[in-house]
Amino acid sequence: MTTLIKQGVRVAGLAALxxxxxxxxAEASAAGQYRWLTFSVFAAVILMTMYITFLAARRVKSxxxxxxxxxxxxxxxxxxxxxxxxxxxxxxxGIAGLISLYGYDGFMYSVGWLVAYITVLxxxxxxxxxxxxxxxxxxxxxxxxxxxxxxxxxxxxxTVSTFYLTAQMVGGGVLVKxxxxxxxxxxxxxxxxLMLGYVLFGGMVATTWVQIIKAVLLxxxxxxxxxxxxxxxxxxxxxxxxxxxxDAKVQAQVAKLLGDPAKAMSAAELGQRFLEPGLYFxxxxxxxxxxxxxxxxxxxxxxxxxxxFTVPTAQQARKSVVWAMAIIGGFYVLTxxxxxxxxxxxxxxxxxxxxxxxxxxxxxxxxxxxxxADSFAGNFMLAFVSAVAFATIVAVVAGLxxxxxxxxxxxxxxxxxxxxxxxxxxxxxxAARIATVLVGATAIVIGIAAKGQNxxxxxxxAFAVAAxxxxxxxxxxxxxxxxxxxxxxxxxxxxxxxxxxxxxxxPNLTYPQLVxxxxxxxxxxxxxxxxxxxxxLASGDAARIAKATKEATALDKAVKKAADDVQKVAGKETSxxxxxxxxxxxxxxxxxxxxxxxxxxxxxxxxxxxxxxEDMWDEVYARQNTGILASKSTAH
Amino acid sequence: MATPGPIDWAAVxxxxxxxxxxxxxSRFLWGLMAFSVAYYFALPIGAAYFQDLFKIKVxxxxxxxxxxxxxxxxxxxxxxxxxxxxxxxxxxRLASAIAADYVNPPEA
Numbered sequence: 001m002t003t004l005i006k007q008g009v010r011v012a013g014l015a016a017l018x019x020x021x022x023x024x025x026a027e028a029s030a031a032g033q034y035r036w037l038t039f040s041v042f043a044a045v046i047l048m049t050m051y052i053t054f055l056a057a058r059r060v061k062s063x064x065x066x067x068x069x070x071x072x073x074x075x076x077x078x079x080x081x082x083x084x085x086x087x088x089x090x091x092x093x094g095i096a097g098l099i100s101l102y103g104y105d106g107f108m109y110s111v112g113w114l115v116a117y118i119t120v121l122x123x124x125x126x127x128x129x130x131x132x133x134x135x136x137x138x139x140x141x142x143x144x145x146x147x148x149x150x151x152x153x154x155x156x157x158x159t160v161s162t163f164y165l166t167a168q169m170v171g172g173g174v175l176v177k178x179x180x181x182x183x184x185x186x187x188x189x190x191x192x193x194l195m196l197g198y199v200l201f202g203g204m205v206a207t208t209w210v211q212i213i214k215a216v217l218l219x220x221x222x223x224x225x226x227x228x229x230x231x232x233x234x235x236x237x238x239x240x241x242x243x244x245x246x247d248a249k250v251q252a253q254v255a256k257l258l259g260d261p262a263k264a265m266s267a268a269e270l271g272q273r274f275l276e277p278g279l280y281f282x283x284x285x286x287x288x289x290x291x292x293x294x295x296x297x298x299x300x301x302x303x304x305x306x307x308x309f310t311v312p313t314a315q316q317a318r319k320s321v322v323w324a325m326a327i328i329g330g331f332y333v334l335t336x337x338x339x340x341x342x343x344x345x346x347x348x349x350x351x352x353x354x355x356x357x358x359x360x361x362x363x364x365x366x367x368x369x370x371x372x373a374d375s376f377a378g379n380f381m382l383a384f385v386s387a388v389a390f391a392t393i394v395a396v397v398a399g400l401x402x403x404x405x406x407x408x409x410x411x412x413x414x415x416x417x418x419x420x421x422x423x424x425x426x427x428x429x430x431a432a433r434i435a436t437v438l439v440g441a442t443a444i445v446i447g448i449a450a451k452g453q454n455x456x457x458x459x460x461x462a463f464a465v466a467a468x469x470x471x472x473x474x475x476x477x478x479x480x481x482x483x484x485x486x487x488x489x490x491x492x493x494x495x496x497x498x499x500x501x502x503x504x505x506x507p508n509l510t511y512p513q514l515v516x517x518x519x520x521x522x523x524x525x526x527x528x529x530x531x532x533x534x535x536x537l538a539s540g541d542a543a544r545i546a547k548a549t550k551e552a553t554a555l556d557k558a559v560k561k562a563a564d565d566v567q568k569v570a571g572k573e574t575s576x577x578x579x580x581x582x583x584x585x586x587x588x589x590x591x592x593x594x595x596x597x598x599x600x601x602x603x604x605x606x607x608x609x610x611x612x613x614e615d616m617w618d619e620v621y622a623r624q625n626t627g628i629l630a631s632k633s634t635a636h
Numbered sequence: 637m638a639t640p641g642p643i644d645w646a647a648v649x650x651x652x653x654x655x656x657x658x659x660x661x662s663r664f665l666w667g668l669m670a671f672s673v674a675y676y677f678a679l680p681i682g683a684a685y686f687q688d689l690f691k692i693k694v695x696x697x698x699x700x701x702x703x704x705x706x707x708x709x710x711x712x713x714x715x716x717x718x719x720x721x722x723x724x725x726x727x728x729r730l731a732s733a734i735a736a737d738y739v740n741p742p743e744a
Contacts, residue, residue, distance in 0.1 A: 104683075104701060104702060104705075105683075107702070107705055108679060108680070108683055108701075108705050111676070111679060111705055111708045111709070112676070114708075114709060114712050115672065115676040115708065115712055117712070117716075118668075118669070118672045118712055118715055118716065119669070121716055121719060121720075122665050122668060122669050122672075122719060123665065123669065126723075237695075237696075237698065238695050238696025238697060238698055239696070241696065241697045241698055241702075242696055242697045245697050272693075272697060272699075275697060275698070275699055275701070275702055276687065276690065276691050276699065276701060277683035277684070277687055277690055277701055278683070278687065281680075281683070281684075284680065284681070284683075284684030284685065287680045287683070287684060288677065288680050288681065288684075291676065291677060291680050295673065295676060315724070315728060318720055318723060318724075319720070321716070322716050322717070322720050325712065325713060325716045326713065329709050329712060329713060332709070333706075333709055336706075618645040618646050618648070618649045619643075619645040621649065621658075622645045622648040622649055622654065623645075625654070625657060625658065625661065625731060626648065626654070626657075626731045626732075626734050626735045626738075627731060627732075627735060628643065628648070628734075628735045628738060628739050629643070629739070
């Protein structure tokens with residue numbers, strides 16, 4: 001016990017030392033004398049990706065090269081690239097963080113991110129490879145009215161990408177700021193400019209390789225950390241977990257999360273509770289709704305769908321999903337050790353002190369395992385993980401920008417504005433590059449404008465729209481004979497509107513009156529609590545005094561937070577959309593919006609008639625199953 | 637067998653071999669999909685409504701819930717490998733046999 005406490009004190013002390021050596025805005029970056037190390041590792045990663053972009057740029061001549069690397073990526077390469085595209089900073093730092101703070105619920109959350117790929121593998125990847133060319137709307141436009149479905153398809157792709165992109169830019173800006181201590185605005189611009197460089201010059205070839213490099217670095221870093229964490233236990237899972245639940249820091253975290261009921265529990269019970277459900281997810285229906293959005297939304301994410309056009313055949317598309325599942329799943333199994341390891345070694349309280357959401361669990365664990373904040377190895381590990389985090393943001397943002405730019409240039413400009421006419425390849429590439437600059441610049445501007453906003457809701461929204469609009473439309477156009485243009489247009493509009501609408505009236509938004517009421521409650525309870533603390537302090541009982549001192553610190557924090565919250569909503573009476581309280585109680589709309597999206601496609605198709613959709617069914621269904629002409633569609 | 641001119645898609649669909657492919661593939665894919673969705677949602681449903689079961693310790697401090705969550709990974713990988721095995725050996729063979737008969741040679 002005492003060694004553990006000593007260890008905890010040592011970590012806290014070292015952390016304090018590290019923070020003191022840095023500018024005021026930095027929170028978890030390397031100590032002053034090691035900053036050169038951070039910048040060297042960053043420079044190495046950036047130079048490596050730039051060199052690849054330089055090589056790739058010479059290969060980008062046609063629109064097919066720009067959007068899909070000419071279909072010349074192998075299944076194995078694409079598998080790594082999908083993993084690189086998918087494991088965003090939110091999932092790679094966020095899930096390890098959730099596990100370190102909430103135990104079991106965090107790990108359960110990670111499962112849905114892998115299971116999502118079964119939908120992609122069984123239903124989406126191969127047919128899309130056989131039918132599509134560059135974009136999601138290509139699949140819809142193949143058998144339905146090209147103009148109408150391209151417009152709705154492109155708008156939905158741009159909507160989903162913008163939500164996800166904004167979340168990535170804001171999250172990335174905060175992350176880079178925390179990790180290496182540069183200003184938020186500077187980090188957003190750095191991410192944006194670097195990403196633009198890759199996409200603009202290297203198109204899909206460079207984007208793919210940046211994603212592959214990032215995924216390899218991420219997996220390598222995680223494996224090294226997990227090995228170091230797990231070796232002392234002789235690679236025994238029960239021994240490792242027993243040590244986690246026996247840790248005083250973990251037990252204290254559970255006691256804090258449970259509040260009053262924890263008082264009746266023994267230390268062993270508190271520790272064991274960390275491995276049981278319910279510390280993070282309180283509403284079961286919400287949890288199921290989130291699961292639905294993940295499992296069906298991934299198959300509708302435009303930047304993931306686009307990856308299947310980069311391989312030459314359906315067989316390679318299949319192979320790439322299997323590889324992606326091995327890498328992504330393997331990584332999430334590693335997060336079990338990263339998360340629980342961080343909880344045991346660094347301590348939930350120390351992790352939450354740096355970032356309330358737990359995002360710094362992985363980086364702090366890396367630093368600890370390397371030898372701590374005053375060691376070379378510790379700082380090298382921290383720098384390495386930070387560089388990987390930075391590469392992650394750039395790689396994910398590049399994929400998203402490419403997806404949004406292809407929807408603008410290929411679907412809207414070439415497909416709709418120039419509908420039917422042939423546009424020379426050179427001009428298509430130019431349009432794609434102009435669209436890339438537009439999307440990239442917008443992302444930087446939105447990223448800076450949204451500073452300090454709660455962007456977690458945007459990730460949920462991106463998945464909800466992808467699952468409720470894109471997924472039903474793509475699935476039914478591929479598998480249902482009666483599906484037609486009216487159904488697709490209806491599905492896109494209803495799916496998007498319901499998902500966005502329900503989110504806007506959900507508890508995700510800030511409701512000033514509720515915030516004030518909650519704060520008022522905290523402030524009203526303050527005098528009584530202060531009196532109780534004063535009593536305890538005057539009692540002369542050492543244990544009571546120690547407890548009261550802790551309570552006083554917690555109370556100070558709570559009161560300050562309540563005052564800050566009131567300050568933030570000062571002068572406001574209603575939420576962003578003018579509501580006093582949420583109309584819809586779920587944080588994730590999937591459980592309602594996904595069935596409604598499907599219903600809209602079905603009803604629209606049954607009510608409308610479209611000769612083209614009917615005539616093309618034989619061709620679509622024969623092609624998606626046999627792969628006839630599949631290579632021709634890439635050859636363009 | 638290849639004939640010049642556009643591909644007769646209706647004939648591909650009507651081909652008995654295509655019908656066989658379609659039948660086997662549909663049954664296999666939707667069956668596997670239904671199983672994987674059911675297995676996945678058993679986790680959040682169990683975590684919400686069967687907490688007493690999830691709390692039972694099985695292997696040291698590891699409980700049913702944690703082992704079940706770990707099994708989700710194994711099951712997802714098993715489904716992926718099983719599907720790709722069947723697709724590589726059976727569906728691809730059927731599909732390429734059909735494709736070979738209907739695709740025009742590039743320079744015909």
